[in-house]
Amino acid sequence: MPGPRESGSPRVPGPSGLGGCGRLLRLRRGHTDRTGAGSRRGASSGKMRKPDGKIVLLGDMNVGKTSLLQRYMERRFPDTVSTVGGAFYLKQWRSYNISIWDTAGREQFHGLGSMYCRGAAAVILTYDVNHLQSLVELEERFLGLTDTANADCLFAIVGNKVDLREEGAAESQEEDGHSPGMASGGCASLKVPKQVRPEDAVALYKKILKYKMLDEKDAPAAEQMCFETSAKTGHNVDLLFETLFEMVVPMILRQRSQGPAQTVDITSYKPPGRTKAGCCA
Ligand SMILES: Nc1nc2c(ncn2[C@@H]2O[C@H](COP(=O)(O)OP(=O)(O)OP(=O)(O)O)[C@@H](O)[C@H]2O)c(=O)[nH]1
Numbered sequence: 001m002p003g004p005r006e007s008g009s010p011r012v013p014g015p016s017g018l019g020g021c022g023r024l025l026r027l028r029r030g031h032t033d034r035t036g037a038g039s040r041r042g043a044s045s046g047k048m049r050k051p052d053g054k055i056v057l058l059g060d061m062n063v064g065k066t067s068l069l070q071r072y073m074e075r076r077f078p079d080t081v082s083t084v085g086g087a088f089y090l091k092q093w094r095s096y097n098i099s100i101w102d103t104a105g106r107e108q109f110h111g112l113g114s115m116y117c118r119g120a121a122a123v124i125l126t127y128d129v130n131h132l133q134s135l136v137e138l139e140e141r142f143l144g145l146t147d148t149a150n151a152d153c154l155f156a157i158v159g160n161k162v163d164l165r166e167e168g169a170a171e172s173q174e175e176d177g178h179s180p181g182m183a184s185g186g187c188a189s190l191k192v193p194k195q196v197r198p199e200d201a202v203a204l205y206k207k208i209l210k211y212k213m214l215d216e217k218d219a220p221a222a223e224q225m226c227f228e229t230s231a232k233t234g235h236n237v238d239l240l241f242e243t244l245f246e247m248v249v250p251m252i253l254r255q256r257s258q259g260p261a262q263t264v265d266i267t268s269y270k271p272p273g274r275t276k277a278g279c280c281a
């Protein structure tokens with residue numbers, strides 16, 4: 001896996017664990033061109049640091065995960081291509097390094113999701129406010145992937161593309177008796193777009209707390225963890241990421257006070273010397 005990068009193009013993990021996908025290799029070459037200088041600088045100065053905390057973006061394809069991350073890290077809204085595998089940025093927040101992982105929403109990469117979530121301090125579950133199904137997918141397809149995250153992992157529910165939402169459309173759905181609520185089973189009128197109401201996101205947040213067996217009073221309030229954003233205009237994008245950074249820092253401090261993680265550092269592992277009886281003795 002390559003070292004982290006603080007700005008510019010995201011880093012793309014090496015092939016380990018990602019399989020030999022041709023598209024991925026093509027993309028990796030592209031990224032290498034753009035990020036090579038940064039990674040060489042990091043390597044030669046010997047200053048590459050392990051991230052202190054990890055945040056992962058999950059959600060269906062096309063909801064705008066990559067665009068949100070690029071809006072925050074690069075302050076722009078460039079054209080994107082559908083993500084292959086995953087990539088990460090490194091953000092320095094105060095004196096901490098936080099890695100922010102962008103993942104692929106496409107079904108064919110679904111299996112990788114739980115790998116990216118491993119050890120995550122926060123997960124951003126992203127949907128498109130104009131497509132109810134993308135919110136439903138968060139519960140049905142993506143929530144289970146977060147089982148590998150930290151036990152005290154935070155969850156943010158993010159409805160993106162608010163710039164495309166037609167004024168009053170959500171209200172008119174209710175007036176027509178075609179509320180697109182989570183339990184409606186997709187029977188909303190075909191005439192009105194199935195937009196997502198903020199209450200639907202709050203309902204999902206509460207379901208997540210139940211799924212994680214967390215008491216509502218011990219977890220951050222739904223109002224604090226449900227956001228509506230636009231990667232295009234930048235609406236609420238800084239608020240989203242910086243709210244999470246502020247919440248992740250105390251988790252990092254808590255972890256540090258509890259001592260080193262119970263993992264094995266294979267780079268410092270020295271195999272025991274062979275005995276005369278052979279390797280299995
Ligand atoms: N109008 C509008 N378009 C957006 C916004 N965010 C993303 N898009 C567009 O939506 C499309 C998909 O955006 P991506 O950021 O690539 O979506 P993604 O979730 O990363 O998709 P995958 O990588 O396939 O999982 C692109 O055409 C973006 O330009 C937004 O806030 N407003």
Ligand SMILES: [Mg+2]
Nearest residue numbers: 065066082083
């Ligand atoms: Mg993407």
